[in-house]
Amino acid sequence: MKIYETKSAPNPRRVRMFLAEKGIDMEYVELDIAAGENLNDANRSKNVTTKVPFLELDDGTCIGESIAICRYFEELQPEPALFGTNPLQKAQVEMWQRRVELHLLLPIGMCFQHTSGYFKDRMNPIPAWGEESGKNAVDFLAVLESHLSDNTYLCGNYFSVADITLLCSLDFARVVKIRLQDTHPNLQRWYQQVSSRPSAKA
Amino acid sequence: MKIYETKSAPNPRRVRMFLAEKGIDMEYVELDIAAGENLNDANRSKNVTTKVPFLELDDGTCIGESIAICRYFEELQPEPALFGTNPLQKAQVEMWQRRVELHLLLPIGMCFQHTSGYFKDRMNPIPAWGEESGKNAVDFLAVLESHLSDNTYLCGNYFSVADITLLCSLDFARVVKIRLQDTHPNLQRWYQQVSSRPSAKA
Numbered sequence: 001m002k003i004y005e006t007k008s009a010p011n012p013r014r015v016r017m018f019l020a021e022k023g024i025d026m027e028y029v030e031l032d033i034a035a036g037e038n039l040n041d042a043n044r045s046k047n048v049t050t051k052v053p054f055l056e057l058d059d060g061t062c063i064g065e066s067i068a069i070c071r072y073f074e075e076l077q078p079e080p081a082l083f084g085t086n087p088l089q090k091a092q093v094e095m096w097q098r099r100v101e102l103h104l105l106l107p108i109g110m111c112f113q114h115t116s117g118y119f120k121d122r123m124n125p126i127p128a129w130g131e132e133s134g135k136n137a138v139d140f141l142a143v144l145e146s147h148l149s150d151n152t153y154l155c156g157n158y159f160s161v162a163d164i165t166l167l168c169s170l171d172f173a174r175v176v177k178i179r180l181q182d183t184h185p186n187l188q189r190w191y192q193q194v195s196s197r198p199s200a201k202a
Numbered sequence: 203m204k205i206y207e208t209k210s211a212p213n214p215r216r217v218r219m220f221l222a223e224k225g226i227d228m229e230y231v232e233l234d235i236a237a238g239e240n241l242n243d244a245n246r247s248k249n250v251t252t253k254v255p256f257l258e259l260d261d262g263t264c265i266g267e268s269i270a271i272c273r274y275f276e277e278l279q280p281e282p283a284l285f286g287t288n289p290l291q292k293a294q295v296e297m298w299q300r301r302v303e304l305h306l307l308l309p310i311g312m313c314f315q316h317t318s319g320y321f322k323d324r325m326n327p328i329p330a331w332g333e334e335s336g337k338n339a340v341d342f343l344a345v346l347e348s349h350l351s352d353n354t355y356l357c358g359n360y361f362s363v364a365d366i367t368l369l370c371s372l373d374f375a376r377v378v379k380i381r382l383q384d385t386h387p388n389l390q391r392w393y394q395q396v397s398s399r400p401s402a403k404a
Contacts, residue, residue, distance in 0.1 A: 048345055048348075048349070049301055049304075049305065049345070057290075061290070063290075063293045063294065063297055064297055064301070065296060065297045065300045065301065067296060067300065068293045068294070068296035068297035068300065069293065071292055071293055071296045072289050072290065072292070072293035075288075075289035075292055075293070076289050086277075087274055087277035087278050088259075088263070088265075088274065090273055090274070090277055091265045091270045091271065091273055091274035091277070092265065092270070094267060094269060094270035094273045095265055095266050095267045095270035098267045098269065098270065099251055099266070099267065102251075103251065124334055126328065126330050126331050126334060128328050128330070128331070129328050129330070129331035132326055132328060143250055143251070146250075147250070
């Protein structure tokens, strides 16, 4: 099997970091999304939404969406568990994963796409929406800062795929000049802790 | 336990329909989101993102995010399984669930919020983004139409939580005047099939 990805993009990094935590080796195929390689017929037939990354199994079956790929490997190799180990913890991982995606990763991506014009050959950038999205992302950092004052990781003492999503979101945020500030001591502490894991280099 | 929700909103319906498929009874507490009841201190302390629905357990623990609530009940009561029954199927459910959320439910919500001004007391509507989101949602209907020409449900013959999300998205789309057309016979067939399930009335 292999994963089609673009190494510099934030979502592929989530999957690489997840697989590194599991100790799973993978073959990667680099796609040049700036040049639109993901949009050609061959790749579109494998992954209709054309987003990276996507996984191709040996029988040709393809799975798109980063967290769908991660969940596939969580099921194939449950240890170490990164989606939770009991019903409540699984729900909490799903909750924080989605909160970070909807209120941080997605707004940062919108800010980048709508203010940079990076994909203007394939979308209609609306700069006012990009700027608003950037503000919304910054506002959510305050929510995370408060939450991490009582929690080692997003889900208490349990390191999960939600923390992977948060790390990849924060590092990606640099492209739109959003960075942690002195007002975020708990996020800074969390960031040092998670970014020093060997998987963060994947 | 009880769920705080707003009966007319699309996300609470996803959870009600999911619980109806499982045959799980629930106590519901109605929140008036138009009046901002979800934003008061008591509710914010239970659910920091202030979105509906959220679940409150008997010990006071709260779980936000519709799919986190659904996953909690999937773990507590696995049958009938709505998130898949093997690694590949679980990944496919996750994939289609996210595709429908990101390319249909979320854009429809953006279209509604940014063109109607419904929440203008608590956000900054950008009408051009609302209109663009509506176009993006309509474009995704063609992707679904093609996919459903070969599949009974989103994941082949397997009815899943992704179908629940799609039904709730399509019904919600009426508020922004997006409806299935004659060019969507497979989506129409799927819609008749899924909307006739008893759970669709939940």
